[in-house]
Amino acid sequence: MVVDPDSPQGRGDAAAVLPAVRPGAGGGLDRRRILGAAIEIIDTDGLRALTMRRVGSRLGVEAMAIYHYIPGREAMLDGIVEVVIDELYGDPDVYLAHPDWQEYLQRLAHGVRRIALAHPEVFPLIATRPPAAPWVRPPLRSLRWMESFLHTLIDCGFSDRAAVAAYQAFSSFLLGHLLLEVSAQGADIGPIPEADPGPVKPADLDEYPLLQRLSPQLAEDHSAEEFEESLETLLNRLETFGKD
Template identity: 50%
Template sequence: MVQQRLDRTQIVESAIAFVDAFGLSDLTMRRLGTALEVEAMALYRHISGRADLLEAMVEELIDGLFDDELMTEAAHSWEEYLQRVANATRKLALGHPRIFPLIATQPPAAPWLRPPLRSVRWVEEFLSSLQRFGFSDGEAVAAYKAFTSFLVGALLLQAASLSPDALGEEGEGADESSKTDLAQYPTVQRLQDLLMEDQAQREFDDTLDDLIERIRTSRDK
């Protein structure tokens, strides 16, 4: 292979593109080296190993949220701020459905960092932003915990539904589902069309509205 000059950023961005295309289980240092047209050993000058690479991918995507157009404009209320952060994170999850489960489940650097907003930079941004809107220390921390739990719960399933990896090898899960005799389950059979409707955006918005209302109510007590 022809050696080329690499840096850590280029390797991490290439790894993200690789996983978007082929899935997380296919990512190895050797395969990534092949994609970059370098020997795998060349990657180790910048990345200590696969675990370091995975954490760097998570950091790259999470920090990238700050550049989202929803985040570059100042919010005029804490409700608007939560809506902006939530929808920017949703765009990330739907744009990288094969990586978002890693963001949601990879152990953070500290136990008080909660996915998906799992960097110290994000905790500082989130807490300080809410405090500018009058949140107390306790209210801001409680909102961070509730909000991150909402994001993981709401987005992990959406991301999985978009990723072929969620279906198992060669989509075998879908094949087994299609073979199920629904005549044995009359309620499911009758409601199948409703179950198949894609209401993801509306459900996300409604659940976010419910969360905002709960936070508002808790602050009024």
């Protein structure tokens, strides 16, 4: 049987998330290990099974001990998204910048797909958590990765507007395809009642000058045009099928 190279099996069952501390295993409690335990619970039993008490039990501590590091469930969910997306930085096949934009996007797309396949129950959370700014699109929702994406395409000759359009189209493709893929694997992508996370704090863009410059363009809504262009591209591709 052919093994999907992006699947955990194709990667030698490697796990990028730091394993949680087991009861009696020693080691201190910290935010990273708490989030690792939470991700393990979601990977195994789904998001609906995640509670502060369950995370504490997995770590061998009282739930109240967790609040010293993470103030509540909403902060934990945000932290989970952050930690899982940060797996891209540890993926040797993904580049933060590259002189060939097509290779850059191919490697980045497969990196995000590897995350989705390694954590299919977490991926819907990545798709639905409120982003750092209204114009940040999942699943590539890291400000650093957005800055890298836009810089790479502009350095490769894209105009500002073309780079923004590429980010939006790339995000739409990844999100739609990968949500369908994890759903087909049995992941729960249905709505889960959550507490109101409250207003989204304004993103701190001091370290991201390109995002500061392009944020007005990123905030423009071109959903109708994107849909029509994507549909036309699909129809043109299907036309080639009929000629085979």
